[in-house]
Every structure is written in C-alpha cells, then in structure tokens.
Amino acid sequence: RLHPRAEDTRSKLLSGQALPQRPRAELATRQLPRQAGLPSRRVRTRSRGTMKSTTTARLRARRAQAAGAALALASALYAFRGGARQAMKFTRFAEAEDEDEEDEDEVDKDIRLKLEGVVIIVSGMILLSIGFEQGREVLFHRTSESMRPILTSMFSELTTLGFISVTLFVIFTIPWMETLSESIYGEEEGSELDELSETVHMVLFLVMVLFLAQAIGLVALGNSIQKQWRLWETSSINKLPRSIVGYVEDISRRPFAVNLFTHRLPVPYRILVYKATRDTFVRNHLAKTPDFDFSAYLSACLGHTIAEIVEIPMNTWLFFELLLILCWVAFFNLTQDWGLVMWLVIGYFTGPILAAVLHAKIRGIVQMHCANDIREILKAKDKKQIAVYGATGHHHGLEENYHLNFWCGSSTKSAFTLDMIRVVCLAQAIYVAVAVTTYVPQAFAASCGPAMAEFLCLDPLWVKCTFLVIMFLPPIIVITKMPRILEDFTVASNIDTMVHHRILSNVQRRSKTVAAFEALKVVQCLSDTATLRAVLAGEMGEGSAGNVSKEFKERMAERNRKLAQLSASGRKQLEARQKRHWHHVFEIFDDDNSGFITTDEFRELVQKFGQTNDTSVIEILIKHLDEDGSGQIEFNEFLEFGIALEAFTESMADKEEMKAGMYRLVDKDDSGTITLAELFKLLNEDLGIHVSMDDVYNIVADLDE
Known part of the structure; x- marks a missing residue:
C-alpha cells in the first residue's frame, strides 16, 4: 500500500493535473537541442553561491524522482491488473457469447424440429384426408x-x-x-x-x-x-x-x-x-x-x-x-x-x-x-x-x-x-x-x-x-x-x-324407366338395318356369316362361358329376371293388352322410328318372330329375340354408337339436348307408356347426375 500523499500524487498524475511548485531560487535555463523522437527538456542551473543551499533540494528532487518512479511502477502494475481484469472479463464475455451461440443453436434446432414435425403432421393429415375421400368414393361406387x-x-x-x-x-x-x-x-x-x-x-x-x-x-x-x-x-x-x-x-x-x-x-x-x-x-x-x-x-x-x-x-x-x-x-x-x-x-x-x-x-x-x-x-x-x-x-x-x-x-x-x-x-x-x-x-x-x-x-x-x-x-x-x-x-x-309410398313410387317409376329405355334400345336396333341383320344372324346360328368381327365372336364366347359357369339357382334367377324384364318391354309394344303383338302393329312401330326405307330386313324379322304365320307375335317368341338382342348389345364393341343412336331417337330437333317435352312425347305418344310430367321430371333427375 502507498503513503496517502504518494497516492494523491499518483492520482493527479494519472488524471493529467500539474503538481504544485515550491519556492526555489531563480534558475537559469537553456534549451537543449531536441533529439528526433524525444520531447524537449529544460535543464536548470544555479550560481556558485547557492550551490551548498541546493544540496538538500537535490536530494529532495531525487527522492521525488524515486517516488515518481515508484508511482509509475505502481501505475504500471495497476494498469496491468486492470488489463488483466479486462482480459478476464473479455474472456468471460467471449465464453458467454459462445454459450449464448450454443443456446441459440439449440433453440434454432428445436424450432427446426418443431417445424419439421408440423410439416409431417399436416402432410399426414392431408394424405389421410385424401385417402378418406378416395375410400368414400370407392365405397359409394361399390x-x-x-x-x-x-x-x-x-x-x-x-x-x-x-x-x-x-x-x-x-x-x-x-x-x-x-x-x-x-x-x-x-x-x-x-x-x-x-x-x-x-x-x-x-x-x-x-x-x-x-x-x-x-x-x-x-x-x-x-x-x-x-x-x-x-x-x-x-x-x-x-x-x-x-x-x-x-x-x-x-x-x-x-x-x-x-x-x-x-x-x-x-x-x-x-x-x-x-x-x-x-x-x-x-x-x-x-x-x-x-x-x-x-x-x-x-x-x-x-x-x-x-x-x-x-x-x-x-x-x-x-x-x-x-x-x-x-x-x-x-x-x-x-x-x-x-x-x-x-x-x-x-x-x-x-x-x-x-x-x-x-x-x-x-x-x-x-x-x-x-x-x-x-x-x-x-x-x-x-x-x-x-x-x-x-x-x-x-x-x-x-x-x-x-x-x-x-x-x-x-x-x-x-x-x-x-x-x-x-x-x-x-x-x-x-x-x-x-x-x-x-x-x-x-x-x-x-x-x-x-x-x-x-x-x-x-x-x-x-x-x-x-x-x-x-x-x-x-x-x-x-x-x-x-x-x-x-x-x-x-x-x-x-x-x-x-x-312407404315414396319408395314404392320410385321403384315403379324406375321400373318404367328401365322398360322404356329397353324398348328404345329395341326400336333403335330395329331402325338400324346393320344391327338388326347382325342380331338375326347371331340368333339364327349364322354368326360366321356377314360382317361379324373376330372380337365380337370372342366376347360372345366369353359371355356364353360365364353363363355356363352359373349354378342352377343362378341360371334360374337370370332367366326369371330376363323374363320379367322383357315382359315389361313386351307390354309397351302391346297397346291393347291382348297378350300378343300383331305384325301390323309391329311393322307400324318400326316404321315410325325407322331411319331406312329398306323394309326387307323388317319383313325377315316379322317372319322370324311369327313362326306359325298367325299374324301374331307371342311373348315367348318376342322373348327369344329380346335375349338375343341383349347378348348382342353386351358383346358389341361400339356401345357408344348405340347410345348415340338412342339419343337421336329422343332428340327430334337435333339440338344436342333432350327436353322434358321430347321425353314426355316419346314415352306417352310414341311408346304408349302412361306417365305424368312429374314422372318424366323424376326420370330426368335420375339420369342427370
């Protein structure tokens, strides 16, 4: 520890203040030449008469210089101590910064992991939603x-x-x-x-x-x-x-x-x-x-x-x-x-x-x-x-x-x-x-x-x-x-x-709709000479004749093979369905509910929808259906033709052409759309199916998905 006076002097020197001057004899001063890089110095000189009295002053000056040197050394030590503290403080600050950087890295890592988790969860939910919707659609269709x-x-x-x-x-x-x-x-x-x-x-x-x-x-x-x-x-x-x-x-x-x-x-x-x-x-x-x-x-x-x-x-x-x-x-x-x-x-x-x-x-x-x-x-x-x-x-x-x-x-x-x-x-x-x-x-x-x-x-x-x-x-x-x-x-x-009257009405209407469009399929087939010839050829066992394609024969053979694989009960159920189905169609052609169709009625109906003037095929069909030549087509005779027509339409390649032909039969004005009035006229006047306009509207609602 320093003396209090030395401590005061040290503090003044450090702060840049001037030290107090004591009364001295006049000094003769002269300027020494300045050396490069060194500050100028003043050297004090005294007269010979005052040499003895200044010995004590010189000793004091030396003591002051020693004290100054001690103060300088103390200041250097203090500065070194402060620098060491600052260095230690800086080192600790640097270490703290490193720790903060590590903490920030950990925080960034946690945020990144959380974002990745959110992306994975959301992606999983989206995939689950897509799978759910696809499963729902498949379930609805099946x-x-x-x-x-x-x-x-x-x-x-x-x-x-x-x-x-x-x-x-x-x-x-x-x-x-x-x-x-x-x-x-x-x-x-x-x-x-x-x-x-x-x-x-x-x-x-x-x-x-x-x-x-x-x-x-x-x-x-x-x-x-x-x-x-x-x-x-x-x-x-x-x-x-x-x-x-x-x-x-x-x-x-x-x-x-x-x-x-x-x-x-x-x-x-x-x-x-x-x-x-x-x-x-x-x-x-x-x-x-x-x-x-x-x-x-x-x-x-x-x-x-x-x-x-x-x-x-x-x-x-x-x-x-x-x-x-x-x-x-x-x-x-x-x-x-x-x-x-x-x-x-x-x-x-x-x-x-x-x-x-x-x-x-x-x-x-x-x-x-x-x-x-x-x-x-x-x-x-x-x-x-x-x-x-x-x-x-x-x-x-x-x-x-x-x-x-x-x-x-x-x-x-x-x-x-x-x-x-x-x-x-x-x-x-x-x-x-x-x-x-x-x-x-x-x-x-x-x-x-x-x-x-x-x-x-x-x-x-x-x-x-x-x-x-x-x-x-x-x-x-x-x-x-x-x-x-x-x-x-x-x-x-x-x-x-x-x-349940609403369900009963829907079932009856659906039955009429199916029968009507099956009748329309028959009419379209009768109006198309080529189709009618192909059906008659297949029914009469002349499948190899005419323009019957190889693909058609293969599809027909595949259909017959599937029918042969049916069990006795399955075959019986199919026959009953076909009989009931074609009986509805037969009733459409049988206007007077007599149980048979006269050849004149059949010819008139075909000519009403016919798109060709070639009546030879129609006469062949009437002759084929009316086997006994009685002028009447019985239901069993019509059923055989209907089953043959069903087999042909299921095996034919160009089903879209048949749909287009049926569409043209209804769309009388070739507008590309079917109106309620056109469908109502077809069902009531042309086919003789007694339905109301509400029934026609519901039919269109069923078809218009």
Whole structure:
C-alpha cells in the first residue's frame, strides 16, 4: 500500500493535473537541442553561491524522482491488473457469447424440429384426408344405390364425432380445469381430471368407431339380404319340401317359443313366408301389376332402415344417460368383482336377450300378416286344411290397425321397435369398448391393484381366457342375429298400412324407366338395318356369316362361358329376371293388352322410328318372330329375340354408337339436348307408356347426375 500523499500524487498524475511548485531560487535555463523522437527538456542551473543551499533540494528532487518512479511502477502494475481484469472479463464475455451461440443453436434446432414435425403432421393429415375421400368414393361406387343412404348417415355421424372431439379438446385445455382438478382431488392430483377426460374421450371415440364399423358391416349384410330376396323372388313354392307343413303346424302350436329360441328358421319356411307376403302386398296395393318386383321395393326400404339405425337421435342418447346414472349408483355400492358381474349382466341383457325378444316379436307380426296366404298355399299343395299361426280362426291374429301390433304402436308405430334395434347395436359397441379399455388390461396385468377385479387378475390364465370368451360372447351372438332381425323388420315395417309410398313410387317409376329405355334400345336396333341383320344372324346360328368381327365372336364366347359357369339357382334367377324384364318391354309394344303383338302393329312401330326405307330386313324379322304365320307375335317368341338382342348389345364393341343412336331417337330437333317435352312425347305418344310430367321430371333427375 502507498503513503496517502504518494497516492494523491499518483492520482493527479494519472488524471493529467500539474503538481504544485515550491519556492526555489531563480534558475537559469537553456534549451537543449531536441533529439528526433524525444520531447524537449529544460535543464536548470544555479550560481556558485547557492550551490551548498541546493544540496538538500537535490536530494529532495531525487527522492521525488524515486517516488515518481515508484508511482509509475505502481501505475504500471495497476494498469496491468486492470488489463488483466479486462482480459478476464473479455474472456468471460467471449465464453458467454459462445454459450449464448450454443443456446441459440439449440433453440434454432428445436424450432427446426418443431417445424419439421408440423410439416409431417399436416402432410399426414392431408394424405389421410385424401385417402378418406378416395375410400368414400370407392365405397359409394361399390355400394348399391339402395344401400347408399347408410353411408350418408355414417359420414354424418363421423362429422358429429369430430365436433365432439374438438369440443372436448377445447374444454379440457382451459387452465381452470387444473385448478378444478386440484380442488376436487387435491394438489397432488392436479392432472387427474385431465387424465380422466382423456380416458373418457378415448372410450367415446372407440364406441363410435365400433358403432360405425357395425354400420359398414350392416352394408355388407344388406347386400347379402338383397341378393337373397332377389333369389326368393324367382323361387317356386311348388318345389318346397313336404316337411314344411309339419314346421308350420309346430309354429302354430307354440309360436312365441319357436320364434324366441330358434336362431334361424329353415330356408324353405322363410321362402314360403316371403312369397305369401309378396302375394298379399301385390293384391292389396298393386293389383294391376302382378309382376311387381317386390325385392326391389324391400331393398330400397332396407337401405333407409339401416340408415335410420346408424343415425343416433336424442332419445337414444338420453336413454344411455339414464343407464349411465344407474350403473354409477350400482357400481358405487358394489365391489370390483360384483361390478364386473353386473357389467356382464348388462351386456347379455342389452345384447342377446333383447335381440331375441325383438326378433320373436317381429317374426310373429310377419307370420300373422301373411297367415291366410300361407294356409291357402299349403292347402293347394297338401289338399287339406292346415293350422297356421295368425290365420283366421286360429289364435288372436293381427290387430285391425296394423301398426298396433308393434310395441307402443299407437303413438310411434314401428319407431319404438327401431329404437330398440338401435339400442342393441349401440349398447354392444359401448359394452365392447369398456371391456377392451378396462377389463382386458386387468386380465393381463402383472399385479392386482385396488381398482381391479381380484378373480380376473389373480386367477390362472385358462380361467382368465374362459372369462374373456364369456365376456365377448354377447356381441358375437348379436352379429349373427342382426341380419335376420333387419330382414324381418324391413318386411314388417313396410307393408299393409305402413307402406312407404315414396319408395314404392320410385321403384315403379324406375321400373318404367328401365322398360322404356329397353324398348328404345329395341326400336333403335330395329331402325338400324346393320344391327338388326347382325342380331338375326347371331340368333339364327349364322354368326360366321356377314360382317361379324373376330372380337365380337370372342366376347360372345366369353359371355356364353360365364353363363355356363352359373349354378342352377343362378341360371334360374337370370332367366326369371330376363323374363320379367322383357315382359315389361313386351307390354309397351302391346297397346291393347291382348297378350300378343300383331305384325301390323309391329311393322307400324318400326316404321315410325325407322331411319331406312329398306323394309326387307323388317319383313325377315316379322317372319322370324311369327313362326306359325298367325299374324301374331307371342311373348315367348318376342322373348327369344329380346335375349338375343341383349347378348348382342353386351358383346358389341361400339356401345357408344348405340347410345348415340338412342339419343337421336329422343332428340327430334337435333339440338344436342333432350327436353322434358321430347321425353314426355316419346314415352306417352310414341311408346304408349302412361306417365305424368312429374314422372318424366323424376326420370330426368335420375339420369342427370
């Protein structure tokens, strides 16, 4: 440490201040020459008389110089110390900058990774959306028109599910939910409510996924039921086994027991019920159309029925809310083991038991509705009176008001029964979702916790597997039972006074439309001499003659090979369809409904649409159709030509040319468009099909996609 005076001097020197001067003798000064690079110096000299008195002053000056040197050294040391501190400070600053740069690099890396994650997630969502849309389009194209309402309802429920998911996400991301969770469960369980919400959300999502998977399965079941109805439409009741009589009498003795405990009635009996129901329906509603396609009407009704099942109305949700409250009260007072048993009871009651009771009720309604027709059919077959369940004089029979036969029919008609079917489907989805998320993990848990069923997590593995089989048995039974329930409910809820008139009108109009355009195809073929010659050549066995191409022969051979591969039932169904189809066309040509077409009427019709003056081919056709030369074309003769024409049009290469020819027949003014007036004139005046302008408008709406 320095002396205080030296410290004061040092500070003045560092600050650039002048040091105080003491009184001295006058000094003689002279200027020394300045050396390059050195400041000028003044040298003081004294006179000889004052030499002695200045010795002390010189000593003091030397001391001052020594003190100055000491101060300079101290200043140098202080400067070095400050420089060292500054260097250390700079070093630390540089290290801090390096650390900041490293932190910034880590932040940039995190941001980059997050951006990459966002891009990947968004890209995945876009690809998922594209796949979803493409899958929806494929599903729509591969689904029959009558089943498409199911898909519409299913995607509507998917939209509702998405809205529920977004709503739950928003609710449980609000900050006060954590505060609410802490106030309910304590500070240590601040995230308990959030975890519970995620679990409930997952279970709800799984329920809807299972329910919509059921809807897709119902579409497949609906397609199989439609094929079954089309096959039954062409089946003959004359070939039913004689054992069917004994089965009908057995049902008459104990109807409810047979319908309740019989999982699947014999196919011959079901065909008998279908044919009797069809005869009753046609007689009561379509007496003038005995060949009405009852299977097409039921197929359209089936699509709407399944669509209504997929849509979940408010009353169904309220029912499950009530069931949830009851289960909560029950589980609150039961142990975990008894809670599991209660869940099994709920699964079996809302599944197989309720489904069996529903099916027995619906079967009984259908059987009683057609009981009199069944009795007449079996009487004609067995030549004796047979007791039939629901027939006049046996049992109670149907109520006079048909809708009163359903549960709560006076107020809801068949809606309550439909709600029960929906409850069965949705309850099984909830049952499976809870079983998968709650009880299956307990069965394979490493240890048994306080919230687990002891006999499920402590028993041997074979006991657990057996219990899981018992647990998942109800949905399996419901899946096997549901096709029969839908089949019988669709029939029961769309006949008698509960006929779906809009669907019935659409089916009749569609039948007329198909028949009209098939007739137009015939007329176009007759107006085209080359086409007519090719059809006649193929029908008369002269396929090698004329201008028949090699490709046409190959396609015709392929068609014949596919027909030969059909089973007996498939071939029979095809023949019945062709007969019914061409009978509609034959009725268009048969203006007076005489059952035959005169050659003059046929010639006049062909000449009306004909585009050529060559009548030789027409005369050949008339001669070919009228084999007996009676001047009348019978239906069987016309059917042979129609089948030959159908084979030709399916095998011909240029189908677009035939479509263009048919279009020109309707477009009389060659404007490139078909107006309602042109189509109305064609159907009513030219083809003699009696349709209204509203029917024509609906036909155009069906064609104009």
